[in-house]
Amino acid sequence: MIKIGGILESLLQIKYITRNYDSSQSYITTASSKRYINTDIKSCDSCGLCESVCITNAITVDEKSVNINEKCILCRLCISVCPKGALSEKIINEEETADEKKL
Amino acid sequence: MFSAVKLKMNKKYPRFIYIPLRETVNGCMRIEYEIENGKLNSPTVDYSSEKLSDSSVLILNSYMKNIPLVSRLSFTDNYACEELYASALEELMNIEVPEVAKYLRVMILELSRISGFFLYMFNVASAMEFEMVKIWALSDMNRIRKYISLIKGDEYFSPYIIPGGVSGGVLSHTMNQIYYDLEKIQIRMKDYDKLFFENEIFKLKTKNVGVISKQVITDYGITGFISRSANITFDVRKKLPYEIYHETPIENRVYDKSDCYSRIMSKKNDMDNSIRILDYLFSNIPRGSIFLNRDAYSLDKINIPEGRSVKRVEAANGEFICFVESDGTDKPKIIKFRSPMYITGGNFLNMILEQTSLDDIDIVLASLSLMPMEMNI
Incomplete structure (x- = not known):
């Protein structure tokens, strides 16, 4: 039965291409670092300059908070524009390594 | 008899299409031509497969929102575009740039010119099938881009030259690192000399090939390394100096005629000049913590005063021009960039x-x- 199947496979060229490329063996790629824009609410005076500069309209400024959504392309223009220095760029992996050092 | 003559009169060569590799030409283009004795007849260059007039989007956004878009207009000369846009806005807004920022701007412009040289080397080496030089050029280009990201302080594509100055300062130890690594690149250039520039095969393949006369270059208004290869020493950095280029040293060489060989050597001379300028910068850069004039960014100054500004910059391939017209609102009335490719890629190339x-x-x-x-664009 197996033989017939093998012949049929070869005759009809129904070879399972994925047989040798099993998904369980595939590599899972992960980003080395993730960056994001961090806001310091204490020093922010809600002037709205960062909002007016943002090309993707990712920033919304209220009286109490500054929200940056996933549309951010990390052009960092808001950081250089902010008169109070309330915005900064942070790297997640750097923080992790710093925590590991503490331990 | 009559029919034979008629046939001769109406004889038409078939037209072929040649599509250059992406390795030799940085983009999509095609050349339609007829062939006679192995030589091209009446070639016409077509760019319809490329996206054109990118800068038309800039009218829709406000001046400040356009800053990240401007640096995406060009592939090699993205910092030249930033410099043009920033200096045009500074002229319209009457804003002065801090002294340190001027040095940092020139530093990043020259580093991008060196990375442009290595991209050029990659193109030329792949056209002549010098596989080793091709790989070296790519790795060196990436090395230079790493220095640029060191100065900017990020690995992402964000604008560095912005109206009022630059987006960040440079620490002294990163400056030292770049200085010593550039010395290594100068040593590495000797390997390029051995394998490529002094190679007899390279000379045989490029000398007396694609000769352009001095008259043609002046007629078409060609600038940059192509004009310098025909001994026309026009350089915007010296004729109309911007930032601190009036202080920096630039040397010009003399060539026989503008063939492929002298064009490549002229580009190499440009790279040597860039290293000379960077050497001058590293020894003369003033110390200071103010690198951005924040007057450019306030909610009162969102509307830019009425006026026009034309700025010219010496980019990696020639003169880059920007024209901005403001009608007193927060959005530009007219904005147009002109790349050196606009001249070299037109009728000049067909000729x-x-x-x-x-x-x-x-x-x-x-x-x-x-x-x-x-x-x-």
């Missing part, structure tokens, strides 16, 4: 390719440093 051998077409195209994506 050069006429009677060029099919074997030499790749070398001629690569030696002109063509950027089809910048044809009309």
